Amino acid sequence: SDNTWVKISAAFNHTLGVKKDNTLWSWGSNWYGQLGHGDTEVRKSPTRVGIQSNWATVSTSKSHSLGLRTNGSLWPWGLNDKGQLGNGTTTQTLVPGIIGYDYDWKEVFAANNYSLALKTNGTLWGWGDNSFYQLGSGVKTSRTEPAQIGSAMDWKDIDAAPFYAVGIKTDGSIWV
Numbered sequence: 001s002d003n004t005w006v007k008i009s010a011a012f013n014h015t016l017g018v019k020k021d022n023t024l025w026s027w028g029s030n031w032y033g034q035l036g037h038g039d040t041e042v043r044k045s046p047t048r049v050g051i052q053s054n055w056a057t058v059s060t061s062k063s064h065s066l067g068l069r070t071n072g073s074l075w076p077w078g079l080n081d082k083g084q085l086g087n088g089t090t091t092q093t094l095v096p097g098i099i100g101y102d103y104d105w106k107e108v109f110a111a112n113n114y115s116l117a118l119k120t121n122g123t124l125w126g127w128g129d130n131s132f133y134q135l136g137s138g139v140k141t142s143r144t145e146p147a148q149i150g151s152a153m154d155w156k157d158i159d160a161a162p163f164y165a166v167g168i169k170t171d172g173s174i175w176v
Helices: none
Strands: 005-011 014-019 024-028 043-048 055-060 064-069 074-078 105-110 114-119 124-128 143-148 155-160 165-169
Touching (some): 114 155
Antiparallel strands (some): 014 024, 055 064, 064 074, 155 165
């Protein structure tokens, strides 16, 4: 396969990467199945995940991972004790599995037990742990499925930290 990397995401002690040929690779620790190989075995060097060659981008946290395919679909895997995979359960998943029927996801961000994502229409979505109000809903209720945060449709970029998130809107303003 092509050895040109186009996307990379590192967390705690493992890494995910997408090559130019849109294949997904992972390596490092795998306590929660966050490498996506169907097991919890350590990988000491980049190892291809599955046979698909339509991965666009990835994001990983200490315990779970998120990937987007070139068709805009969302694929999570790893630990799911707080609903951070967004598949409506709290069951751990050792391989990428599609969630929902939406094909308009643009960016994904795996954080500490929660996840954030942007859609192509500029909306912001979140799910998983909300103990520190990091999902922006104004209440501490956690979610096991993606839910829109607010009604704004002008989100440009966002990033997630363990207990808070920051975003930039199209007018250049920063929101925390």
